Amino acid sequence: xxxxxxxxxxxxxxxxxxxxAVSFFGERVNFVLDDCFPEKENVVLGDHEVLVRKKGFSxxxxxxxxxxxxxxxxxxxxxxxxxxxxxSEFVGEVEQTGRLVTGLQKGDxxxxxxxxxxxRLLKKRKPGLTAGVASNSTSKEKEILHFRKLYKIxxxxxxxxxxxxxxxxxxxxxxxRKAKLNSKSTLLVTGGSSNTSLFVLKMLPNFKxxxxxxxxxxxxxxxxxxxxNIKNATILVNTKSKDEDIDLAIVKILHNNVDAIxxxxxxxxxxxxxxxxxFNGRYVTCGIENNTLYNTPGTDTETMQLxxxxxxxxxxxxxxFTGNCLGTTRDLDKAVDLYLNEKLSLxxxxxxxxxxxCEFLEMSYNDTNRLGKVVCMYE
Numbered sequence: 382x383x384x385x386x387x388x389x390x391x392x393x394x395x396x397x398x399x400x401x402a403v404s405f406f407g408e409r410v411n412f413v414l415d416d417c418f419p420e421k422e423n424v425v426l427g428d429h430e431v432l433v434r435k436k437g438f439s440x441x442x443x444x445x446x447x448x449x450x451x452x453x454x455x456x457x458x459x460x461x462x463x464x465x466x467x468x469s470e471f472v473g474e475v476e477q478t479g480r481l482v483t484g485l486q487k488g489d490x491x492x493x494x495x496x497x498x499x500x501r502l503l504k505k506r507k508p509g510l511t512a513g514v515a516s517n518s519t520s521k522e523k524e525i526l527h528f529r530k531l532y533k534i535x536x537x538x539x540x541x542x543x544x545x546x547x548x549x550x551x552x553x554x555x556x557x558r559k560a561k562l563n564s565k566s567t568l569l570v571t572g573g574s575s576n577t578s579l580f581v582l583k584m585l586p587n588f589k590x591x592x593x594x595x596x597x598x599x600x601x602x603x604x605x606x607x608x609x610n611i612k613n614a615t616i617l618v619n620t621k622s623k624d625e626d627i628d629l630a631i632v633k634i635l636h637n638n639v640d641a642i643x644x645x646x647x648x649x650x651x652x653x654x655x656x657x658x659x660f661n662g663r664y665v666t667c668g669i670e671n672n673t674l675y676n677t678p679g680t681d682t683e684t685m686q687l688x689x690x691x692x693x694x695x696x697x698x699x700x701x702f703t704g705n706c707l708g709t710t711r712d713l714d715k716a717v718d719l720y721l722n723e724k725l726s727l728x729x730x731x732x733x734x735x736x737x738x739c740e741f742l743e744m745s746y747n748d749t750n751r752l753g754k755v756v757c758m759y760e
């Protein structure tokens with residue numbers, strides 16, 4: 382069974398060509414992507430379980446946390462035979478279903494439904510039914526998942542797009558819903574080249590709004606974002622470093638001119654942007670850049686301390702701060718419908734064969750000029 386796994390530098394494989402190393406944060410991490418991993422025979426499924434054979438998968442920045450922790454653990458404890466499969470998105474085909482599974486049958490094409498809110502709200506949760514991301518090892522060619530964590534898609538949905546669709550689409554749709562936009566709204570989207578922000582921007586034309594400002598960090602990225610031709614959009618290049626305040630010229634454009642902010646990286650932007658929001662403004666965020674769980678030397682772990690002025694400003698101006706973890710099944714429904722009805726363009730995908738796994742990882746995490754999702758295909 383094929384899978385992309387973090388391994389010890391001395392992990393033994395029959396095919397040496399399937400083992401390679403990639404550097405992150407200056408640390409060398411070893412991987413294997415091969416069909417050398419054991420596969421369970423005579424699989425017995427639980428009543429609500431589904432066996433899925435993957436056709437492709439992709440990574441998100443959350444996966445880098447597991448990659449770094451596993452690599453450091455394997456090396457420090459000299460775990461030469463241990464391995465950790467990685468991945469958080471996929472497209473696959475149903476091979477087998479449990480006795481009480483509904484809505485799915487053998488041969489159906491599926492993507493993950495990392496629904497969060499409705500699972501958290503269940504008073505009684507069935508065993509194996511996890512809120513949010515239910516697998517951190519979606520590169521496993523075969524995997525068993527609860528049927529409510531799967532979403533059926535039609536054969537017309539391209540495999541390469543489906544392999545990296547769920548998290549960005551579900552999160553982006555949920556954040557747009559919570560931003561409560563209307564025809565008079567001015568929106569600010571930070572981290573314009575991130576996968577989450579790209580989904581937000583590409584789905585935005587299907588919502589009512591007046592204008593959108595998009596914050597990015599380089600002229601090269603701004604030029605790529607301009608090519609998306611987002612309606613009523615202004616791309617703003619912030620040349621300041623992450624530790625500095627936003628460019629004064631940008632502040633002058635945005636001050637008291639923003640009704641809602643969608644921000645994937647609140648530890649970078651919240652303290653810098655909060656005062657730009659108008660009365661009754663909305664700040665929606667879904668994540669933290671360089672999650673401190675990486676335990677990366679030199680990473681600032683104090684960036685989330687909030688200034689008193691921020692709290693006063695939020696209170697005095699009736700500003701709402703909304704955290705967002707993934708989304709609902711309905712959010713995924715809407716995103717899939719937009720794509721199938723050609724109202725969501727996802728042309729900037731990068732698809733690579735599993736035989737190019739090293740390039741896949743380099744593009745996923747180390748290519749700073751890349752715009753769009755990178756997926757790894759088994760077929």
